[in-house]
């Protein structure tokens with residue numbers, strides 16, 4: 179029995195083992211297959227490289243010129259994990275110049291496990307800063323008449339990139355603004371607007387031509403010079419000016435001429451005086467004298483004197499006999515005639531007789547032209563001349579004494595026009611105009627044989643008549659302006 183059970187037991191294990199082992203074999207095969215699949219997947223997942231190269235920072239960069247740029251470099255990863263720098267070689271190639279406007283690039287090249295990788299970063303260097311513009315004023319003035327800007331403008335322009343741009347400054351007027359602008363080479367523009375202010379409209383001008391007080395010798399012609407009526411810009415205002423009053427030069431007296439327009443009025447007083455009794459009243463009196471003629475230029479001088487109604491004194495000669503008739507014309511126009519010399523040669527100073535011979539011959543010509551002799555005269559060279567010394571020592575002293583005793587009056591001068599020594603017309607005019615400021619009774623030396631004098635006379639008379647001076651002819655009682663006798 180015991181043996182039976184023993185045998186049964188072994189039999190069961192045997193049967194059981196056969197069953198279990200048989201089923202285990204099947205599971206092992208399945209497990210093995212799963213393991214292979216897992217290992218293959220892991221290899222693809224964990225052991226194959228996945229490299230990425232990317233830029234840190236921007237790919238396309240727009241940078242302001244002169245600003246600092248710090249390269250943020252690249253990211254080099256395998257399976258999203260940064261590869262240590264020691265494991266690869268990085269080469270950078272770049273032409274970037276931050277100080278110069280332009281397009282640039284930086285190329286990054288990597289060698290890793292015998293493979294090449296590269297990536298590029300791009301740059302645009304720009305200037306977006308506008309130039310600075312300085313102008314000395316905020317407001318400019320414009321002239322009402324000329325419509326031109328009268329304010330002196332001073333401006334400068336400077337650019338961070340181009341430097342001094344003052345030459346490139348443009349100005350333009352628009353409405354009531356003056357626009358000042360400047361652009362740099364990158365077309366950055368700076369503009370300043372200045373306000374344009376018009377200067378006040380100038381006042382109208384209403385004034386007398388010539389002096390407000392004029393003295394006119396009786397029986398001479400008087401020409402009223404009228405008035406000037408213009409706007410402040412000098413344009414004539416075309417309006418009828420009411421004029422009252424008239425001058426009768428035949429009758430001695432004081433005449434008033436009045437001008438009226440637009441509620442404004444002006445008056446001029448014209449005094450007609452008797453030239454034979456006229457005495458200076460302390461007011462400046464001017465004796466214009468002309469020596470050495472008559473000659474070709476005498477006619478023009480007479481016309482100019484007439485224009486201003488000014489009377490003068492002619493110290494005549496016979497140097498130009500064909501012009502003798504002008505002595506008559508001078509006389510008839512109200513000018514005074516006096517002897518200068520017949521020949522105007524200095525040998526007349528050889529003796530008293532030679533002098534008197536010359537003098538009397540000239541006075542004869544004067545009588546022929548005017549109907550009477552004159553007692554007025556001027557020594558050739560003036561009483562102060564020293565040329566006479568070489569002809570006769572002391573002759574001037576002797577002649578001055580003798581002529582005065584005989585009742586003649588000689589005149590020198592205290593204002594010289596400088597025309598005899600070659601001054602031009604402008605200089606002659608200035609010499610006279612300035613010269614008469616220094617005397618109250620002025621004897622002005624000029625020569626009617628000079629074109630320069632003939633041309634200067636209009637300027638002289640325009641100035642002197644407007645200064646209100648009185649003109650007179652020399653007579654026996656006038657100021658003689660004697661010089662010191664040197665011989």
Ligand SMILES: [Zn+2]
Nearest residue numbers: 469470558559
């Ligand atoms: Zn002379």
